[in-house]
Amino acid sequence: xxxxxxxxxxxxxxxxxxxxxxxxxxxxxxxxxxxxxxxxxxxxxxxxxxxxxxxxxxxxxxxxxxxxxxxxxxxxxxxxxxxxxxxxxxxxxxxxxxxxxxxxxxxxxxxxxxxxxxxxxxxxxxxxxxxxxxxxxxxxxxxxxxxxxxxxxxxxxxxxxxxxxxxxxxxxxxxxxxxxxxxxxxxxxxxxxxxxxxxxxxxxxxxxxxxxxxxxxxxxxxxxxxxxxxxxxxxxxxxxxxxxxxxxxxxxxxxxxxxxxxxxxxxxxxxxxxxxxxxxxxxxxxxxxxxxxxxxxxxxxxxxxxxxxxxxxxxx
Amino acid sequence: xxxxxxxxxxxxxxxxxxxxxxxxxxxxxxxxxxxxxxxxxxxxxxxxxxxxxxxxxxxxxxxxxxxxxxxxxxxxxxxxxxxxxxxxxxxxxxxxxxxxxxxxxxxxxxxxxxxxxxxxxxxxxxxxxxxxxxxxxxxxxxxxxxxxxxxxxxxxxxxxxxxxxxxxxxxxxxxxxxxxxxxxxxxxxxxxxxxxxxxxxxxxxxxxxxxxxxxxxxxxxxxxxxxxxxxxxxxxxxxxxxxxxxxxxxxxxxxxxxxxxxxxxxxxxxxxxxxxxxxxxxxxxxxxxxxxxxxxxxxxxxxxxxxxxxxxxxxxxxxxxxxxxxxxxxxxxxxxxxxxxxxxxxxxxxxxxxxxxxxxxxxxxxxxxxxxxxxxxxxxxxxxxxxxxxxxxxxxxxxxxxxxxxxxxxxxxxxxxxxxxxxxxxxxxxxxxxxxxxxxxxxxxxxxxxxxxxxxxxxxxxxxxxxxxxxxxxxxxxxxxxxxxxxxxxxxxxxxxxxxxxxxxxxxxxxxxxxxxxxxxxxxxxxxxxxxxxxxxxx
Numbered sequence: 001x002x003x004x005x006x007x008x009x010x011x012x013x014x015x016x017x018x019x020x021x022x023x024x025x026x027x028x029x030x031x032x033x034x035x036x037x038x039x040x041x042x043x044x045x046x047x048x049x050x051x052x053x054x055x056x057x058x059x060x061x062x063x064x065x066x067x068x069x070x071x072x073x074x075x076x077x078x079x080x081x082x083x084x085x086x087x088x089x090x091x092x093x094x095x096x097x098x099x100x101x102x103x104x105x106x107x108x109x110x111x112x113x114x115x116x117x118x119x120x121x122x123x124x125x126x127x128x129x130x131x132x133x134x135x136x137x138x139x140x141x142x143x144x145x146x147x148x149x150x151x152x153x154x155x156x157x158x159x160x161x162x163x164x165x166x167x168x169x170x171x172x173x174x175x176x177x178x179x180x181x182x183x184x185x186x187x188x189x190x191x192x193x194x195x196x197x198x199x200x201x202x203x204x205x206x207x208x209x210x211x212x213x214x215x216x217x218x219x220x221x222x223x224x225x226x227x228x229x230x231x232x233x234x235x236x237x238x239x240x241x242x243x244x245x246x247x248x249x250x251x252x253x254x255x256x257x258x259x260x261x262x263x264x265x266x267x268x269x270x271x272x273x274x275x276x277x278x279x280x281x282x283x284x285x286x287x288x289x290x291x292x293x294x295x296x297x298x299x300x301x302x303x304x305x306x307x308x309x310x311x312x313x314x315x316x
Numbered sequence: 317x318x319x320x321x322x323x324x325x326x327x328x329x330x331x332x333x334x335x336x337x338x339x340x341x342x343x344x345x346x347x348x349x350x351x352x353x354x355x356x357x358x359x360x361x362x363x364x365x366x367x368x369x370x371x372x373x374x375x376x377x378x379x380x381x382x383x384x385x386x387x388x389x390x391x392x393x394x395x396x397x398x399x400x401x402x403x404x405x406x407x408x409x410x411x412x413x414x415x416x417x418x419x420x421x422x423x424x425x426x427x428x429x430x431x432x433x434x435x436x437x438x439x440x441x442x443x444x445x446x447x448x449x450x451x452x453x454x455x456x457x458x459x460x461x462x463x464x465x466x467x468x469x470x471x472x473x474x475x476x477x478x479x480x481x482x483x484x485x486x487x488x489x490x491x492x493x494x495x496x497x498x499x500x501x502x503x504x505x506x507x508x509x510x511x512x513x514x515x516x517x518x519x520x521x522x523x524x525x526x527x528x529x530x531x532x533x534x535x536x537x538x539x540x541x542x543x544x545x546x547x548x549x550x551x552x553x554x555x556x557x558x559x560x561x562x563x564x565x566x567x568x569x570x571x572x573x574x575x576x577x578x579x580x581x582x583x584x585x586x587x588x589x590x591x592x593x594x595x596x597x598x599x600x601x602x603x604x605x606x607x608x609x610x611x612x613x614x615x616x617x618x619x620x621x622x623x624x625x626x627x628x629x630x631x632x633x634x635x636x637x638x639x640x641x642x643x644x645x646x647x648x649x650x651x652x653x654x655x656x657x658x659x660x661x662x663x664x665x666x667x668x669x670x671x672x673x674x675x676x677x678x679x680x681x682x683x684x685x686x687x688x689x690x691x692x693x694x695x696x697x698x699x700x701x702x703x704x705x706x707x708x709x710x711x712x713x714x715x716x717x718x719x720x721x722x723x724x725x726x727x728x729x730x731x732x733x734x735x736x737x738x739x740x741x742x743x744x745x746x747x748x749x750x751x752x753x754x755x756x757x758x759x760x761x762x763x764x765x766x767x768x769x770x771x772x773x774x775x776x777x778x779x780x781x782x783x784x785x786x787x788x789x790x791x792x793x794x795x796x797x798x799x800x801x802x803x804x805x806x807x808x809x810x811x812x813x814x815x816x817x818x819x820x821x822x823x824x825x826x827x828x829x830x831x832x833x834x835x836x837x838x839x840x841x842x843x844x845x846x847x848x849x850x851x852x853x854x855x
Binding site: 016017038039042058062063067070074075079088089141142143145149161163178182183186272 | 386387390456457460462463464465468469552553557558559592593594595596598599600601623624625628631632635636639640642643646647649650651653654656657658659660661662663671675678679682683685686688689690691692693694697698699762763764766769770771772773846847848849
């Protein structure tokens with residue numbers, strides 16, 4: 001996967017990023033030769049040939065037409081580049097349905113992997129090929145990064161916040177993961193692999209699992225654990241799971257829906273919104289509900305918050 | 317008084333350098349002496365920062381840690397960045413050359429507030445002493461100080477923050493002084509559109525310094541408060557937001573790249589017409605594009621944070637704004653190039669460095685869209701591509717502009733001429749070394765090598781070795797240049813008042829200028845670049 005000049009994308013998404021790169025490269029090379037060519041051509045052509053004949057130059061002070069053109073043309077070019085870069089980026093950021101989810105938590109200086117069914121691993125993520133994969137990213141201590149060079153994407157991993165990233169790996173193989181946000185002494189050793197397996201091999205591995213570095217299995221899947229946490233923490237006293245409305249907003253079908261807030265804004269109920277609503281309930285108040293929920297920041301640890309969110313996803 | 321076109325007259329005296337003894341420097345009210353002190357200080361830190369860069373390149377010869385521990389490497393890149401940014405590139409041109417030449421170019425006897433001027437030097441000195449004091453527990457956070465790492469690090473982050481707070485204070489005072497000077501002390505007849513373009517660049521720079529620097533000062537105070545008193549501004553475990561720090565930091569640190577580049581662009585705008593014997597092409601476009609860059613530069617800080625979890629909408633707006641800041645910069649490049657057209661060009665060292673500025677800045681500029689476009693930014697952010705782009709604009713741009721200014725104004729500042737042959741040899745080494753060092757970083761960045769890596773995958777070794785070889789050539793060139801400057805200072809032939817036969821007012825003063833600059837304040841009747849013949853070339 002490590003071609004000399006990076007091209008050799010590992011997904012269709014990455015190939016589209018390479019297309020943006022190539023477009024900018026072609027435009028850049030054109031303007032490079034145009035501007036450097038003019039610079040060098042003028043410097044050579046108009047070098048002083050006879051000493052002393054130096055005040056015989058024309059007193060040209062400018063040209064409004066040229067100024068207009070070289071404001072207009074670069075403006076058009078940059079808008080084109082902006083648009084293309086934005087288009088590809090937006091498609092990259094819109095989450096796809098049906099993605100395999102993997103929780104990745106970074107700490108100095110390793111990646112802790114957790115699959116929704118409860119399996120865990122360190123520094124090695126296994127996913128099936130041909131299916132979108134969504135990485136749900138968090139950090140325990142300082143900022144970290146999650147960079148998949150073969151897929152041309154990266155995302156920062158931020159303590160106290162959930163970010164996410166998705167890719168669609170098409171070819172089985174082993175791909176490099178780098179930490180890209182400086183995180184202290186071990187930063188350059190904070191490496192991991194994304195192992196993309198053919199779907200049948202993946203299914204076999206997922207069924208009886210062990211084998212990779214630091215892999216293990218917890219007793220219960222994340223959603224089950226989340227259900228238990230939610231019950232123990234008293235969430236269900238105020239939040240109904242069956243579609244009724246109690247003191248707080250109901251949970252049925254909440255994940256992925258659009259939520260109308262006090263003040264008229266709308267947010268999508270994604271992982272980060274739900275996480276925030278658990279640890280900082282006053283930050284976004286759902287329209288029509290009182291701001292009475294206490295914070296669970298101290299009482300539900302971050303990995304249990306993830307489990308509750310995973311549980312919410314099952315309430316369709 | 318030496319007139320224009322009378323290059324032999326008016327040199328050889330001691331001018332402002334006549335008085336001796338440390339008191340004559342420490343308590344001076346002369347803007348030229350203050351400028352000279354800034355220049356010595358900043359060049360010293362440039363060399364120290366350069367040594368750290370060479371240590372980094374040395375370590376990167378091998379993929380595994382060989383000469384230094386990973387921690388030592390992290391300290392070196394932090395010190396390289398912090399010293400180069402805060403102690404060299406921000407103050408060098410504005411406070412050094414700017415202090416020296418703003419009053420001279422305006423036809424004034426000094427800056428508006430001479431006492432404030434020397435005070436700002438001493439605040440600067442206090443700042444760098446505190447920064448040096450922080451070396452007891454050297455910083456390893458990177459020059460960006462990102463929280464929560466910087467809030468938790470055992471290094472002397474608090475001390476360094478206070479040092480940078482003081483440096484920022486000095487920067488604000490200098491900026492304020494320059495704004496008032498440019499408004500109030502222009503020579504009779506010097507309207508805004510008759511000001512030299514270096515003054516326009518410095519005016520735009522000063523505005524940024526006064527508006528943006530307080531933000532970084534406050535940010536570092538908040539960081540210090542978090543570390544000392546445990547107030548949770550940025551640490552999420554105390555209810556803070558680490559990304560907020562990035563917003564604050566880049567709200568200053570993005571505009572500040574224009575503090576670094578605009579004065580250098582001003583120098584290039586001075587040098588190109590003088591050595592082409594042509595009026596500058598598009599004076600007003602160059603002047604006002606500086607202002608456009610200064611103001612637009614405040615609206616694009618988010619492009620440092622496209623992968624920080626900001627909303628896609630915010631990213632979109634920042635990306636679009638970023639592309640529009642590129643346009644006024646392109647306008648300057650086109651105008652400089654057009655100035656060469658039908659000129660009568662000579663290639664003394666100042667001109668070589670000015671042309672090099674344009675050449676390298678074009679490369680830096682054309683690699684900007686890769687980082688401004690969202691899709692490719694997400695790929696290239698935090699890789700060596702960014703390191704290469706940054707060094708092409710800041711070292712290829714600002715530092716080359718600074719070298720152009722040093723060589724251009726050396727006769728005026730010292731009253732001595734430089735050895736031109738040695739200057740050109742140094743330039744050639746710097747040009748080759750720079751490109752070998754930094755162009756390879758574009759390639760290794762596209763191949764995926766992240767920045768700030770003490771150790772790296774073996775597949776990136778070839779590029780790193782080439783880059784290290786380039787850095788040795790670059791360092792040799794800079795050594796030769798420094799040696800030449802020192803030789804010129806010690807035994808250069810006396811400089812005439814106007815060796816380049818330039819038309820801006822500083823060349824009407826003696827070389828070196830008298831303490832009061834001008835015996836009589838000059839009266840300005842025309843623009844500063846009236847080269848060439850209005851009717852076209854004489855056959």
